[in-house]
Amino acid sequence: MVEPEWARLMTFPHITTSRWEIEDAHTLDRYLETEGYKALTKALTMTPAQVHEEVKKASLLGRGGAGFPAGVKWGFLPENVWPRYLVVNGDESEPGTYKDRILLERDPHQLIEGCLIACYALGLSQCFLYVRGEMAHGQERIANALNEAYEAGYVGKNILGTEFSVDIILHWGAGAYIVGEETALIESLEGNRGMPRLKPPFFPASIGLYGKPTIVNNVETLSNVPWIVLHGGEEFSKIGSEQSTGTRIFAVSGHVNNPGVFEVEFGTTTFRDLIMGDEYGQGIRNGNQMKAFIPGGASAPWFFEEHLDVSLEKSTVDQAGSMLGSGAIVVMDETTDIVRACHNVVRFFSRESCGKCAPCREGTNWLEKILRRIIDGNGRKDDLDLLLDVCDNISPGITWPPKQTTICPLGPSAVSPISSAIKRYRSEFEAYVTLPQTGTSVGIQGGTS
Amino acid sequence: MSRLNEESLRIANEIINRYPIKKSALIPLLHLAQEQEGWVTDQAMRHIAEILGVTPAEVLGTCSFYEMFKRSPVGEYQVNVCHGISCHLLGAENLLHHAEDTLGIKEGETTQDGKFSLEGVECIAACTEAPCLQVNYRYQNKVTTSDFNELVQEIIDGERSDIPKHGSLAKVRQNISPERLAGIEPVEHAEQPEWLNRNGQDS
Numbered sequence: 001m002v003e004p005e006w007a008r009l010m011t012f013p014h015i016t017t018s019r020w021e022i023e024d025a026h027t028l029d030r031y032l033e034t035e036g037y038k039a040l041t042k043a044l045t046m047t048p049a050q051v052h053e054e055v056k057k058a059s060l061l062g063r064g065g066a067g068f069p070a071g072v073k074w075g076f077l078p079e080n081v082w083p084r085y086l087v088v089n090g091d092e093s094e095p096g097t098y099k100d101r102i103l104l105e106r107d108p109h110q111l112i113e114g115c116l117i118a119c120y121a122l123g124l125s126q127c128f129l130y131v132r133g134e135m136a137h138g139q140e141r142i143a144n145a146l147n148e149a150y151e152a153g154y155v156g157k158n159i160l161g162t163e164f165s166v167d168i169i170l171h172w173g174a175g176a177y178i179v180g181e182e183t184a185l186i187e188s189l190e191g192n193r194g195m196p197r198l199k200p201p202f203f204p205a206s207i208g209l210y211g212k213p214t215i216v217n218n219v220e221t222l223s224n225v226p227w228i229v230l231h232g233g234e235e236f237s238k239i240g241s242e243q244s245t246g247t248r249i250f251a252v253s254g255h256v257n258n259p260g261v262f263e264v265e266f267g268t269t270t271f272r273d274l275i276m277g278d279e280y281g282q283g284i285r286n287g288n289q290m291k292a293f294i295p296g297g298a299s300a301p302w303f304f305e306e307h308l309d310v311s312l313e314k315s316t317v318d319q320a321g322s323m324l325g326s327g328a329i330v331v332m333d334e335t336t337d338i339v340r341a342c343h344n345v346v347r348f349f350s351r352e353s354c355g356k357c358a359p360c361r362e363g364t365n366w367l368e369k370i371l372r373r374i375i376d377g378n379g380r381k382d383d384l385d386l387l388l389d390v391c392d393n394i395s396p397g398i399t400w401p402p403k404q405t406t407i408c409p410l411g412p413s414a415v416s417p418i419s420s421a422i423k424r425y426r427s428e429f430e431a432y433v434t435l436p437q438t439g440t441s442v443g444i445q446g447g448t449s
Numbered sequence: 450m451s452r453l454n455e456e457s458l459r460i461a462n463e464i465i466n467r468y469p470i471k472k473s474a475l476i477p478l479l480h481l482a483q484e485q486e487g488w489v490t491d492q493a494m495r496h497i498a499e500i501l502g503v504t505p506a507e508v509l510g511t512c513s514f515y516e517m518f519k520r521s522p523v524g525e526y527q528v529n530v531c532h533g534i535s536c537h538l539l540g541a542e543n544l545l546h547h548a549e550d551t552l553g554i555k556e557g558e559t560t561q562d563g564k565f566s567l568e569g570v571e572c573i574a575a576c577t578e579a580p581c582l583q584v585n586y587r588y589q590n591k592v593t594t595s596d597f598n599e600l601v602q603e604i605i606d607g608e609r610s611d612i613p614k615h616g617s618l619a620k621v622r623q624n625i626s627p628e629r630l631a632g633i634e635p636v637e638h639a640e641q642p643e644w645l646n647r648n649g650q651d652s
Contacts, residue, residue: 137587150626171477
């Protein structure tokens, strides 16, 4: 595979991506030459409680989507219940999201080291590293790295000659977006259909894998942990903004001149920098105008021109009415057919609904079918109101953050693109309904197919 | 002969021993069955049920949830064209229709010679390389229509040994030698690990 151009465009700060430019950083030898496993060695000189304390001081937010502080999540484990587990969420499938796969492929040992430190700090008995099924190359890199690390004494029995012993088991999925939801991930790991569990009252930290206390952390979250231990939580918290510390990996794709995956410091960069900046997206293709952009993965409400100067940190993006989610920024230029783009995202959710909750199972399918008939030229005058009515039934009031009638947020996520697109570009939907259509039909079946 | 063969069974047992509860090995075992035959046969599912001590219905229940598992024969080369939002914006539908025309099949079908199957799939996490596709889960980036024609020709001419047959995923498997294994504790009860009392003085 040809190395993408963005690989050499990385700028400060490098916490999780520091080795991306090194060709063989995935090997144990090169990892050791670049400070690899130093954090683990240091952690083993500290008490587990001290290690946990450093992660708390860092205020490391979960990088999967919800943005919950990892140190706090770790603190939810009940006392004196064993075994307890670490489950690594590497089931990255949110449309536009593209960071965990690169972390798995280019720096697998960094992730493994993060897992080991978490297990040491929390007294976790076993770690399961769940990699998305479609990522064959990522699975190879992790398998290779684990084989090396086991042989060299970094994983397994009596790690580095101490009494610390833990196994890391590579597990792989088989194609289901919903398995990225932590309780569905646990179900899948238990060999079941990947359907989310009802929570509250019980979160995985108290009742998780095999009914035992379980920490589920994202690949990027754990990849930050070695740096935090090596340099200290306080040092980490100086990077970024007060409420979003450290850095974040963003994938910028769609109609930009230089699509890429960039690590940037929280709070110091805006969407405009990331989309238009010379170091990053380098502006809209062909000098076109922007029509809309998705700021945080397909589940996030869309942003427009006026949101370009919102800074990249959790709280400001939340206040502006969307979320940073999984760090996926998808840019649409003026040539974009907004109705088709909207249908595309909704079709994703209808195909990926697990079918457990009726509002999502039925609702996302109806939304997809209505949008499809609009595009195919069979739309009815009241279809726009019907779309919003179905949205309202999935997520009452169509608010942000969304209210849920379902166990997990997948159903309400399908509401985001529709409410954003109709609010801003209602006339484009109306044109589809009132004018005769000459374009091609939506060739790809959705929903039930 | 579409139960798990001797070699698959050996790997299966290694995998099973890594989990405190056998059923956790179900998805990896279904992948093994698919690797062996190119798809998951009913006999393989029954065999897996026997091995794991669950019912065949439970195995089917899990198998049918995940879209990578094929319960009827598919092509030797499974072509998955991404039509996630980033690829959609950069011509995924054209690429998919071009693939349909080139292969002479519709999305969801297999060519008569059993060589190619075609599917439009959701985001495969290569959004900066749009439009992209996977052949047997190997990435092809920024695919133009002529790239696609070339790819198909290379596969027909046997020039793509980098792409394994359908069903094989990672070419490298995890290996843990018994002496390096920390050991799996029973789910019912385990003691607090001794390192939690570690004071940092002895290393």
